[in-house]
Amino acid sequence: MASLYERLGGEAAVNQAVEIFYRKVLSDDRVQHFFDDVDMERQIAKQKAFLTMVFGGPSHYSGKDMREGHQHLVARGLNDSHVDAIVELLSETLQELGAGESDIREMATIANSVRDDVLNR
Amino acid sequence: MAKVEYCGSVVDVASSVSVLDALLAHGHEIPHGCRAGACQSCLMQATQGCVPEAAQDGLKSTLKAQNYFLACRCQAATDLVVQLPQASAVRFSATVIERELLAEDVMALHLRSDAPIDYRAGQYMTLWRDERLGRSYSLASVPSLDAHLTFHVKRAPGGVMSGWIHDRLRTGETLQLQGPVGSCFYVPETADQNLLLAGTGTGLAPLYGIARDALHAGHRGDIHLFHGALDTAGLYLVDALRRLEARYSNFHYHPSVLRSPAQLPEGVQVGAIDRLISTTAPELTGWKVFLCGAPDLVAQLRKRIFLAGAHSADIYADAFFSAAPPPS
Numbered sequence: 001m002a003s004l005y006e007r008l009g010g011e012a013a014v015n016q017a018v019e020i021f022y023r024k025v026l027s028d029d030r031v032q033h034f035f036d037d038v039d040m041e042r043q044i045a046k047q048k049a050f051l052t053m054v055f056g057g058p059s060h061y062s063g064k065d066m067r068e069g070h071q072h073l074v075a076r077g078l079n080d081s082h083v084d085a086i087v088e089l090l091s092e093t094l095q096e097l098g099a100g101e102s103d104i105r106e107m108a109t110i111a112n113s114v115r116d117d118v119l120n121r
Numbered sequence: 122m123a124k125v126e127y128c129g130s131v132v133d134v135a136s137s138v139s140v141l142d143a144l145l146a147h148g149h150e151i152p153h154g155c156r157a158g159a160c161q162s163c164l165m166q167a168t169q170g171c172v173p174e175a176a177q178d179g180l181k182s183t184l185k186a187q188n189y190f191l192a193c194r195c196q197a198a199t200d201l202v203v204q205l206p207q208a209s210a211v212r213f214s215a216t217v218i219e220r221e222l223l224a225e226d227v228m229a230l231h232l233r234s235d236a237p238i239d240y241r242a243g244q245y246m247t248l249w250r251d252e253r254l255g256r257s258y259s260l261a262s263v264p265s266l267d268a269h270l271t272f273h274v275k276r277a278p279g280g281v282m283s284g285w286i287h288d289r290l291r292t293g294e295t296l297q298l299q300g301p302v303g304s305c306f307y308v309p310e311t312a313d314q315n316l317l318l319a320g321t322g323t324g325l326a327p328l329y330g331i332a333r334d335a336l337h338a339g340h341r342g343d344i345h346l347f348h349g350a351l352d353t354a355g356l357y358l359v360d361a362l363r364r365l366e367a368r369y370s371n372f373h374y375h376p377s378v379l380r381s382p383a384q385l386p387e388g389v390q391v392g393a394i395d396r397l398i399s400t401t402a403p404e405l406t407g408w409k410v411f412l413c414g415a416p417d418l419v420a421q422l423r424k425r426i427f428l429a430g431a432h433s434a435d436i437y438a439d440a441f442f443s444a445a446p447p448p449s
């Protein structure tokens with residue numbers, strides 16, 4: 001059976017999703033301040049890597065990367081409520097791309113599986 | 122820790138430090154500018170070893186193939202032997218044909234290069250005062266329309282390069298050029314797409330080139346050019362842009378100033394350029410966008426324009442980084 005990543009549409013879907021997801025993030029008062037990196041190209045590259053991972057695609061993230069990459073954000077107050085918001089925005093993104101309920105749940109499960117690493121617990 | 126050999130001396134380079142900073146810290150004189158991978162004045166060549174891909178970002182394929190790299194972007198993972206490029210391999214000379222004051226502190230520099238240069242309107246080149254001092258300037262000319270290369274140079278307060286260009290460089294003298302580089306230019310494939318061109322100060326230089334290039338190529342979509350300045354003295358090429366507007370019904374020129382003068386010239390708006398763009402073109406889905414000028418303005422506009430619907434891959438930007446001091 002095709003993997004979640006394949007079902008969603010692979011790299012092309014990631015490229016589409018990043019446009020929608022990053023716009024949502026930048027317009028959401030709960031989380032936008034964590035994404036205020038002035039270098040938008042770099043942000044988009046990071047988001048693509050992140051989306052590939054939560055879509056179950058070929059990803060080079062390790063738990064250690066996740067921890068190190070978010071340490072400075074945890075210091076700035078990143079907590080469970082923000083991760084919840086991100087999972088919500090991810091789900092909305094997939095909905096807009098026409099993904100089914102069960103695929104969205106599977107994505108959310110992957111996203112939640114890295115929660116402790118992201119929050120450095 | 123990698124070892125980098127330059128001019129017979131070997132320098133240890135920690136993985137977090139660029140080859141440029143390591144060589145400078147050891148007292149080597151390496152030409153450099155923006156430290157952001159844009160100006161390419163720290164171009165070097167590896168004669169042994171393998172340079173990381175990131176250090177070749179934006180270089181022409183011919184330069185990549187010869188192991189040229191940007192020292193400011195090079196975090197050496199393995200040992201390297203490096204040298205400065207042979208000037209004759211990457212630079213060529215050009216003669217000053219004309220100097221023309223466009224605004225109080227903006228000089229148009231018209232150059233004739235000794236060798237033909239293959240460039241696109243909107244790209245930029247490094248102008249060298251001497252072996253050591255080079256700075257990037259954007260091309261305002263269009264290859265198919267203009268006989269010479271034209272740059273708009275703004276006098277920076279205490280600026281070594283721009284001051285020299287304004288006060289010392291004379292008609293008939295020669296200087297060295299390198300490039301062109303950059304991907305901020307018009308491609309005719311999308312003649313029906315609406316274009317948004319926005320910049321402040323001499324950010325107008327590449328935008329003026331891109332606009333004329335697109336119009337000359339028969340672009341059919343709307344072209345909106347926003348030029349912002351602090352005050353009316355900073356607006357330049359106003360008449361030329363108005364003439365373009367009269368000639369092409371799809372071209373729209375929007376000059377603006379931050380400070381309101383006693384008498385506001387007709388057609389000039391007062392306000393921040395990002396707000397004026399939002400008012401005139403609130404919805405940018407499907408647009409192609411070119412942003413040039415001060416780095417923080419470019420970053421801020423880029424975000425706003427993305428949120429207004431433009432696809433991230435349709436936003437082209439050249440931030441005019443100034444030469445950065447080494448990290449202390």
Ligand SMILES: Cc1cc2nc3c(=O)[nH]c(=O)nc-3n(C[C@H](O)[C@H](O)[C@H](O)COP(=O)(O)OP(=O)(O)OC[C@H]3O[C@@H](n4cnc5c(N)ncnc54)[C@H](O)[C@@H]3O)c2cc1C
Binds near residue numbers: 245256273279439
């Ligand atoms: C891709 C790219 C394209 C560029 N295109 C153009 C162009 O078309 N026209 C143009 O005029 N410049 C352009 N620049 C900027 C240009 O390369 C130089 O940075 C600029 O001319 C100042 O150089 P300088 O040697 O005179 O000043 P420096 O001696 O390097 O700097 C002197 C002092 O002035 C400050 N400073 C530098 N620039 C400014 C500024 N704009 N406003 C206020 N303070 C400043 C510096 O921080 C420093 O304190 C471009 C830069 C890049 C990276």
